[in-house]
Each structure stands twice: as C-alpha cells, then as structure tokens.
Amino acid sequence: MTPERVIKNPDLIRVAFAGTPPAGRKLSSLAAEAAFRLTVKEQQGTCAYQEWKGALSPHDVMCANKHLCSPRPSVLQRRQGLCSQCIRTPSDVFYVVRNPYTQIVKFGITSGNGSDRLNTHKRDGFTEIVYIHKNFSRARQLEDTMKILLRNCGFQPIRGHEYFRDNALPFIRSILPVQGVFL
Ligand SMILES: [Zn+2]
Numbered sequence: 467m468t469p470e471r472v473i474k475n476p477d478l479i480r481v482a483f484a485g486t487p488p489a490g491r492k493l494s495s496l497a498a499e500a501a502f503r504l505t506v507k508e509q510q511g512t513c514a515y516q517e518w519k520g521a522l523s524p525h526d527v528m529c530a531n532k533h534l535c536s537p538r539p540s541v542l543q544r545r546q547g548l549c550s551q552c553i554r555t556p557s558d559v560f561y562v563v564r565n566p567y568t569q570i571v572k573f574g575i576t577s578g579n580g581s582d583r584l585n586t587h588k589r590d591g592f593t594e595i596v597y598i599h600k601n602f603s604r605a606r607q608l609e610d611t612m613k614i615l616l617r618n619c620g621f622q623p624i625r626g627h628e629y630f631r632d633n634a635l636p637f638i639r640s641i642l643p644v645q646g647v648f649l
Pocket of ligand 1: 529530531532533549550551552553
C-alpha cells in the first residue's frame with residue numbers, strides 16, 4: 467500500500483484508522499500513516515507506536531511472529547519485510563489453515579515451530595489446521611509455486627495472495643508434499 471493509492475481512495479483512511487482518523491492533520495500526512503498501517507496489517511503485524519513521527523522515522527510494530535521491530539515507513543513501502551529478525555530467520559514451516567465459518571483457507575510460511583503464527587491466525591478465526599510441514603527448507607519455494615499454480619488454474623485469491631475459498635482446498639491438498647502432516 468502506498469500513500470498515493472490512499473489519496474486516490476480516501477475511504478482507506480477510515481479503514482486504516484478503524485473509523486476515526488486523528489483530527490487536524492494534512493491529507494498527505496494522514497495518507498502516509500494510513501498506508502503504513504495498512505501495509506503492517508497486510509503483513510499480519512500490529513502497530514505498537516503511540517505517535518506518528520513521519521514516514522522517515524522508525525515506528526514500533528509487532529510482527530506476525532511477535533518480535534518488536536521498528537521499520538521506517540518509507541523503507542517498508544519499498545517492499546522490505548516488516549521485521550529484520552524475521553528476514554534473518556529463514557522460513558522453514560509451511561502451513562494451511564481454514565476458517566470454518568467463512569469457509570476460507572489460507573496458506574503461508576513461518577519459522578521455528580510455527581505456534582505464534584498459527585495462534586495469530588486462530589484469533590482471526592482460522593481455527594482449523596489443515597496441514598503443517600516443519601523443518602522444511604523449501605517452504606518459501608512451495609509458497610511461491612502454490613500461488614502460481616492456483617493462479618494458472620483459475621483460482622482467484624479473495625484477499626492478499628494466499629486467502630482462497632474452500633473450493634481451492636482439494637487443489638491445494640493435491641500439491642502439498644506428503645512429508646508434511648495432514649490434519
Ligand atoms: Zn519478526
């Protein structure tokens with residue numbers, strides 16, 4: 467997400483600030499903060515800073531793996547990862563989770579035993595673990611391949627690049643390596 471896109475679609479400001487953007491700020495400043503907040507959310511992080519200090523200053527954020535990190539919004543916008551600790555730790559877990567109410571499946575990668583990431587998804591309603599493959603050095607390649615194959619086979623993500631309707635699940639299952647655990 468970029469400030470330019472937010473300015474073109476000002477509804478995103480309300481989305482980013484959950485209804486009430488701070489008063490008395492210029493549109494450019496609000497758009498910069500909104501873009502940052504939306505990018506953090508896209509990467510499954512949580513904002514932990516008190517006050518916006520401009521796009522060039524570091525801002526405290528909790529990443530999806532619960533590391534406290536301080537990305538600079540201007541740098542994050544150029545598609546660097548949210549958290550320097552996560553960038554240094556190679557992803558070696560591939561998982562598929564499902565929300566039984568919305569009937570949406572999501573796949574993704576993380577590192578270690580994956581429990582922090584899976585608990586974050588659980589709180590978002592993704593309570594069913596469909597598949598988990600730990601100590602899997604090709605987790606990132608599988609994620610990339612999965613996205614490409616789904617797209618090539620006509621499955622459209624309903625959010626981001628890795629959230630799909632249930633009807634994609636048989637296809638996803640058919641690609642998963644048998645070495646992982648199917649639950
Ligand atoms: Zn991290």
